[in-house]
Amino acid sequence: MDVRIKRIDPTLPLPRYATAGAVAFDLCARTTVTIGPRQTARVPCNVVIEVPPGYALIVASRSSTPSRKGLLKANGVGIIDQDYCGDTDEIQALFHNVTNSAVTVERGERIAQALLIPAPRVTWDEVAHFGSDDRGGFGSTGV
Numbered sequence: 001m002d003v004r005i006k007r008i009d010p011t012l013p014l015p016r017y018a019t020a021g022a023v024a025f026d027l028c029a030r031t032t033v034t035i036g037p038r039q040t041a042r043v044p045c046n047v048v049i050e051v052p053p054g055y056a057l058i059v060a061s062r063s064s065t066p067s068r069k070g071l072l073k074a075n076g077v078g079i080i081d082q083d084y085c086g087d088t089d090e091i092q093a094l095f096h097n098v099t100n101s102a103v104t105v106e107r108g109e110r111i112a113q114a115l116l117i118p119a120p121r122v123t124w125d126e127v128a129h130f131g132s133d134d135r136g137g138f139g140s141t142g143v
Contacts, residue, residue: 003116004050008090012046012108024113026062027091034104035097040074042092043105045112050085056119059093059112070099073112080114 005014008030015025030046051057059078065071074096093112097103105111 001052001116003052004085006048006087008044008046008048015047015114024060024115026110027059027093027112027114029105029107029109029111030090032104032107034102035071035095036102037097037100040094040096042094043111045091045093047091048085048087048089049080049091049114051080051082051116053082054118054120055082055116056080057091057114057116059091059114061093061095062110062113065095065111066098069103069105070097070101071095071103071105071111072098 007014012028012030015027017025027045027047030044033041033043035041045059049057057080059073059080060076061071061073065073072095074094078091078093080091091114095105095111
């Protein structure tokens with residue numbers, strides 16, 4: 001699938017898949033950002049991506065980021081909509097520093113990952129009852 005992309009700083013690389021089996025591509029920091037202890041900050045990821053119709057772009061932390069840097073994706077995952085693709089709509093990753101020391105993300109450092117997933121539009125068919133037994137909620141299938 002061809003996807004249109006614009007780099008804010010063309011001296012930084014395009015996002016890439018780290019391995020042949022990777023399903024998400026890595027995003028790198030456009031600038032050096034220092035996040036104070038217990039603080040939250042945005043890390044600009046250098047790209048505007050035109051998400052194809054019928055898809056969403058999901059931005060998540062790289063699996064090594066929490067253990068290596070002490071940074072957690074502040075909103076869990078970021079969801080990039082199809083209409084967030086103006087010339088200055090740079091993808092940014094929101095991180096929270098869970099450590100007691102400042103953490104620096106260096107320019108060019110791979111800090112987040114993203115993947116395109118199908119995102120169909122739904123229409124609601126409201127019903128009064130589903131006609132099946134309740135499962136019981138959290139943990140209902142056992143440990």
